[in-house]
Amino acid sequence: MLKSVYSRIFYLCTIILVFTCALTGVILLITANRMYEKHAVEGFGKTASILQNRIMRLYSEQNQLPIDALQTELETYTLNENIDCYLFDQEGKCIVRSDYNATEISLSGAMRFAAADEPYCQIGAASGNFTESTATYVVRLTLDNVTYYLMLLFPVSYLSEFSSRLLMILVISLLLAGSVGATVFYMNTAQVLKPLTAITRAAENYAKGDFSARLPEISDPELGRLTDTMNRMADFIDKNERSRRRFVSDVSHELKTPMTSIGGFVDGILDGTIPQKEQKHYLKIVSSEVQRLSRLVHSMLNISRFEEGTYRPNYERVDITNLLITTLLLFEEKIENKGLSVEGLDVCPRTYAEVDVDLIQQVFYNLTENAIKFVNKGGTLFLAVDSDDEQVHVHLRNSGEGLTEEEIQHVFERFYKTDESRGRDTTGVGLGLSIVSRIMVLHSGTVTVKSIKGEYTEFIISVPLRQYEQED
Structure with missing residues (x-):
């Protein structure tokens, strides 16, 4: 039974520890990823703001949108920052692009609507000229009441790498915490159940009639009271058991002595060993011993009634x-x-x-x-x-x-x-x-x-x- 209790406590504590560590790790992982993505999106916004200012500066210098100059500006930025840049008109048609991909590209109405009031950012699968996961950042700009949309594609494989590294750290930490926690729980559970093992062994000895075993003092309040109670119970039962044995021995002795005398004298009278003239003397002794036996039985009955509580x-x-x-x-x-x-x-x-x-x-x-x-x-x-x-x-x-x-x-x-x-x-x-x-x-x-x-x-x-x- 103790092994069963021991196993249940150990496994329960270990499961709780692992579950708590895992839940905490998942929460930390999600929080860290969100904070890192937020930081990345803020960086996307700064980059988009720089390009937006350059486009507005070029427009203000020539009072029109200089396609060739803008093309050169976007290509330069692409080479230096490793991002793809696209400028769309209000209908979603691409005006300028930084790459040399011949594939036609357009901006969907859903993205234009999403970026109408504030910049729109979406992190997802590979897009454009990138074979890795990318972040699509779209911002709306207005030049002389004409609406344009600037779209930037950022490679974000480092976000996935960050999540992978963080996940690896989480798994290693979880394994270490689980191992250390399981060891601590194992040792602590063994220490907690050690007094219960001693109590069980003592109880088994008591069941066999051996009341000599005593439990050591325990600092734990609950188990301490239990061991104190067990020791007092053992003292009480042991005292009663010794008293009972002594009582049986004493009663046997007190009964044997007069019975031996009575038997000896009666046998002596019957077989003629005791002369007739001395028989009266020995019969008086027999009578005295019979009276002593009667007093003994009467006293024993009284004590029994007193102890049983039947006497009123x-x-x-x-x-x-x-x-x-x-x-x-x-x-x-x-x-x-x-x-x-x-x-x-x-x-x-x-x-x-x-x-x-x-x-x-x-x-x-x-x-x-x-x-x-x-x-x-x-x-x-x-x-x-x-x-x-x-x-x-x-x-x-x-x-x-x-x-x-x-x-x-x-x-x-x-x-x-x-x-x-x-x-x-x-x-x-x-x-x-x-x-x-x-x-x-x-x-x-x-x-x-x-x-x-x-x-x-x-x-x-x-x-x-x-x-x-x-x-x-």
């Missing part, structure tokens, strides 16, 4: 502080077991916002569960609620090891676990914070994390006080 939140006006306290009470036993102190709730004001109660409670649940998992034993949980004119802000901070800058950048990714949490968190599936971030998107809110390594980790969620209808 049910907004209602809720006391955010009361909802936070209610959620925290669900972890009362775990808080007591780790000897944690809870701070900040006693000064939290009642703050109302329009939210989906179930979703926001899941956010509080996930963040609180996460905080209790990684708080140091005997540490502190700090909770706070504040608001401004537009949003309510909920802070949940726990003391402990904290997160590094690298870990903060990935903490909301699916199945992401820090190196430390992989050893300490054996019940989680790595989807809690990912779900939190998606619920915040549904509420047009945000979730941010602050942390100082070795001191604390704090999550801050911000939700609009009022929700507005969003167009699909």
